[in-house]
Amino acid sequence: MTMSVCPCGGVPAGASLAECCGPALANEAWPETAEALMRSRYTAFATGSEDHLFRTWHPRTRPADTSVDPDTRWTGLTIHRVVAGGAEDESGVVDFTAHYVADGEPGGMHEVSEFTKRAKRWMYVGPASQ
Numbered sequence: 001m002t003m004s005v006c007p008c009g010g011v012p013a014g015a016s017l018a019e020c021c022g023p024a025l026a027n028e029a030w031p032e033t034a035e036a037l038m039r040s041r042y043t044a045f046a047t048g049s050e051d052h053l054f055r056t057w058h059p060r061t062r063p064a065d066t067s068v069d070p071d072t073r074w075t076g077l078t079i080h081r082v083v084a085g086g087a088e089d090e091s092g093v094v095d096f097t098a099h100y101v102a103d104g105e106p107g108g109m110h111e112v113s114e115f116t117k118r119a120k121r122w123m124y125v126g127p128a129s130q
Contacts, residue, residue: 007042008043011036020043024040030122033087034091034094035079037124038096038124041124044068048070053068058126061124061125071102072102077096077097078099080095090117092114094115111127114127114128
């Protein structure tokens with residue numbers, strides 16, 4: 001039996017979903033860094049794990065609807081830059097592009113995301129203020 005690579009690309013590179021983002025999506029472990037949380041959120045979009053998206057979105061900025069578009073197929077993740085967001089930090093920024101196919105056309109969503117800790121857990125705040 002072969003294990004497929006985590007949708008986020010895996011950490012370390014090529015790690016399976018079970019070895020990478022799976023425990024976070026199953027609510028068995030909380031990501032220890034802003035980048036790990038961002039990767040788990042991308043994986044939640046790719047796998048339709050709406051509960052994880054809701055749970056990891058800061059309540060101050062979370063929209064009423066955190067559902068996933070079933071017609072979008074997420075095809076890859078590129079991390080461009082990470083600023084702070086380590087296990088000991090209180091905030092961090094992750095600059096990334098999420099690649100997808102929608103209506104048969106490939107695309108990419110670029111975002112510089114802000115993360116902060118709430119009750120000692122990383123939370124997604126939203127796009128960083130420019």
